[in-house]
Amino acid sequence: MFQDCRGLPLTTVSGQAVAAFDHAVDSYLGYRVDMPERVAEVFAADPDFVLAHCLMGYLLLMGFRSDTLGAARTALAAARQGNATAREKAHAQALAHWIEGDPDQAVAVWDDILRQHPHDILAFRLAHFVNFWSGRPQAMLASVLSVERHWSDALPGFVAILGCRCFAHEEAGSYLQAENAGREAVRLDPTDLWAAHGVAHVLEMTGRRLEGIAWVEGLQSGWSAGNNLKHHLWWHQAMYHLELGDFAKVLERYDAGFRDLASPLTGIAPDLYIDVQNAASMLFRLRRHGVDVGDRWAELADKAETRIGDCQSAFTLPHWMMALAATGRDQAAASMLSGMRDFAAGEQPIARLVAEVALPVTEAVLANGQGRHADAVAAMRLVIGEMHRMGGSHAQQDVLEQVFLDSALKAGADRDARMLLQRVAGRNPIPPERRRGYAMAAGLL
Secondary structure: OEEOOOOOEEOOOOHHHHHHHHHHHHHHHOOEOOHHHHHHHHHHHOOOOHHHHHHHHHHHHOOOOHHHHHHHHHHHHHHHHOOOOHHHHHHHHHHHHHHOOOHHHHHHHHHHHHHHOOOOHHHHHHHHHHHHOOOOHHHHHHHHHHHHHHOOOOOOOHHHHHHHHHHHHHHOOOHHHHHHHHHHHHHHOOOOHHHHHHHHHHHHHOOOHHHHHHHHHHHHHHOOOEOOHHHHHHHHHHHHHHHOOOHHHHHHHHHHHHOOOOOHHHHHOOOOHHHHHHHHHHHHHHHHOOOOOOOHHHHHHHHHHHOOOOOOOOOHHHHHHHHHHHOOOHHHHHHHHHHHHHHHOOOOHHHHHHHHHHHHHHHHHHHHHOOOHHHHHHHHHOOOOOHHHHOOOHHHHHHHHHHHHHHHHHHOOHHHHHHHHHHHHHHOOOOHHHOOOOHHHHHHO
């Protein structure tokens, strides 16, 4: 029986396969663009490597695309054919739950794995990922607290634990603890994107815009091997510039940074969920401030039309609708809502999430774009406290709160606008008067 670099047993045929697998896991933890090549090296060393097939299935699902579900099922079938340890079989079971639209059960399996094997960094990082995209920061934090006592900097992957500690504390509102963990992770590995991202969130939530710009600027030279997460960091940098009122710089970062259509990363995955969220949310904010964004909405709307009926990422759905509404594609928007309703008729937990939260929020986004502001307020009012279930950080969810505020102001619904201002004042340490998306409303009301 071979062991990985953290001492966990692996069912495989050679030390070469183990080394390749460790290398692939490192790529996953580090958000590296060479992930496909590293996975290919694992299968070249051992085509029947059970946990490698699980990893392949996980990677396919992390893109939140319905057209990858078939390939993920193929990976699951391959994982179930070989001999395996109980831990490896549990990974296959988690993969099966996720494929079938029940990520909560997948997390439950990973949590069981971690109770017995707290050094299983793959189970830990996957639980962190799914808990985040399910709107559960307290579960993210509980996971970190349950395993971190078993870790030290003597174990490979320790920086990933620190990075997750940072982001979990940040989303739970413990900004000092978050920043300390994130800065320590970046000190140990200046190329670590997830820890850099966690600190960027802290700086966003605590209103340190100039420091945030410098933070991203000072680290980005080390991100040449990084994947699209660096786009999200450039989005954060643009968010700081937005708060400073430097709209020209925001558009520069848009075109040459987080939505660079000539970038090889964008070319590989032109409709990646996180990139779409970055782009649409920024264009919506700019439009609220009267900034001419040219034809930038059009390419997003083109891609939105090709993804109608794909509801694997609940949080991305209202962002697709922003593009369709902004370009006046009413027929495509109606088709998108119809596809969401069809999906929401299913019985999987993800279908219920779309039915209960994503659908009314997406309807509100369309109503806002069409000038039906009272309808937008009515659609969104009852689920405003449930939007976190779609996932996304506080910084990302903010754009949906701005949709509601924008509609309430334009509909003359002062009570709803005040409710929203109270909500954001209670959830963000920076008062609305110091936040560009809320200052005007705070002054009026």
